Amino acid sequence: MQPKSFLYEEAGGVGTITLNRPERLNALTFEVYLELAAFFRHLDTRDSCRVVIITGAGKAFCSGGDVEDIIGELFARDMKGLLEFTRMTVDLIRSMRQLRKPVIGALNGTVCGAGAAIAMACDMRIAATTAKVAFLFTKVGLSGADMGACFLLPRIVGLSKASELLMGGEFISADEAHRTGLYNEVVANEQLMARAREWAGKWAKGPAFGLMMTKELLNKSLSFDLETALEAEAQAQAICMQHPDFKESYNAWKEKREAKFL
Numbered sequence: 001m002q003p004k005s006f007l008y009e010e011a012g013g014v015g016t017i018t019l020n021r022p023e024r025l026n027a028l029t030f031e032v033y034l035e036l037a038a039f040f041r042h043l044d045t046r047d048s049c050r051v052v053i054i055t056g057a058g059k060a061f062c063s064g065g066d067v068e069d070i071i072g073e074l075f076a077r078d079m080k081g082l083l084e085f086t087r088m089t090v091d092l093i094r095s096m097r098q099l100r101k102p103v104i105g106a107l108n109g110t111v112c113g114a115g116a117a118i119a120m121a122c123d124m125r126i127a128a129t130t131a132k133v134a135f136l137f138t139k140v141g142l143s144g145a146d147m148g149a150c151f152l153l154p155r156i157v158g159l160s161k162a163s164e165l166l167m168g169g170e171f172i173s174a175d176e177a178h179r180t181g182l183y184n185e186v187v188a189n190e191q192l193m194a195r196a197r198e199w200a201g202k203w204a205k206g207p208a209f210g211l212m213m214t215k216e217l218l219n220k221s222l223s224f225d226l227e228t229a230l231e232a233e234a235q236a237q238a239i240c241m242q243h244p245d246f247k248e249s250y251n252a253w254k255e256k257r258e259a260k261f262l
Contacts, residue, residue, distance in 0.1 A: 001042045005032045007057075008039070013204035014197065015049035022058025027066035028114055033088055040095035050208050051200040052099070054122065055106035055193065056115075061131060064113020065089075086146075089114065093148045096121040097219055100212040102203050106196035107131040108189070112171070117147035120156065123215065125182065126196050128189040131174045133182065139169040155222065157181050207245040207261040 002008065007018040017039070019026035028036075043049050056062055065071060074085060096103055096118070105122035111133040119125055119133070127133075135153070137146045144150065144166030154162040157180045165172070177183040187195050203211060213236045221229050240246060245261045252259035 001039065003035050003039050005029070005035045006039075010049055012201060013048070013050035014200040015043060015046070015052050017052065017054040019054070019056040019062055021066075022056075022060070024066060025060035025063035025110060026056040026058065026115070027063050027069070029066050029069040030088075033092055037088075037092040037095040040092075040099050043101065044099050049101065050204040051101060052103045053106050053193075053196050053200050054103065054118070055196070056108050058109070059130070060110040060115075061105075061107045062112075062115025062118060063110055064115050064136065089147050093117060093121045093152075097148075100215060101208070102200075102211060102215065104196050104200055106192055107133075107174075107183070108192055112136050114147060117149055120152050120182075121148065124184050124199065126185045126187065126192065126199065127174045127177065127183045128192045129174050129186055130189055131177075131183070131186075132171045133174070133177050134169060134171040135166050136169050138167060144169065151222070153182075205261070207243075207249075209243045209245055209262065210240055213240055 003017075005020075007016075007020045009016050009018075017036075019028075019032070021027060021029075021032075040052075043052060070085075074082060077085070102124070103122045105119045105125040105127075107119055107125060107127040109128060109130045111119050111127075111131050113134075113136045116133050116135050135144055135146075135149055137144050137149075149166055150162075153166065156162075157165070161180050172180075174183060174186045178186045185195065217229075217232060217236050220232060224232065243262075245259075248261060249259045
């Protein structure tokens with residue numbers, strides 16, 4: 001499956017998605033939404049890809065939905081048509097979170113609106129110093145509760161900060177986003193992809209099955225109580241102990257060599 005509305009390359013177990021409408025600050029179209037969601041589902045079955053990086057071409061990561069392609073067209077829709085659109089947008093977040101492989105956001109510039117939601121859905125966010133971020137939805141008269149933001153963002157930055165970001169809709173700098181925990185790291189623009197690939201390379205060499213189980217439990221635990229979480233983790237760990245990677249790690253330790261995980 002080769003995408004048409006964005007770029008994809010793969011090397012060393014790392015797949016890199018590049019949003020590729022730099023002249024529009026990588027604004028999303030209907031086509032991009034649909035193809036991105038489908039492509040993340042495809043990557044779940046692509047054994048050659050163990051870790052995914054998503055980034056943008058040019059000076060922005062993603063500026064949200066394209067005003068000309070999407071916003072204008074929405075005014076012609078009735079409630080059923082609008083709901084079809086909003087369900088399509090959340091399907092992208094669903095496909096990213098359901099992908100049983102790590103997703104690293106390499107945020108190369110402006111991150112706003114739906115672009116901020118995509119970044120939020122990544123498992124890790126590494127940002128350039130130019131990657132200011134805003135959840136702009138209330139600025140255009142919409143709810144800040146969009147594309148999973150009211151569910152995921154408080155769990156990343158806390159309820160108080162999430163309320164500020166989603167209700168105010170203001171841009172914050174990359175450094176502030178780092179201080180709040182929204183960004184894992186901030187690096188110089190020219191170091192961004194090297195750092196993202198460094199992290200991706202580590203995970204690509206790691207135990208794919210163990211990473212998959214970790215992401216699944218992180219997703220599920222969002223709705224667990226403590227007792228449910230403890231039992232689910234006990235079962236997940238027992239399952240991983242039966243996987244060949246666990247024995248390989250032990251053998252590598254005994255033989256004083258690097259483990260070669262499946």
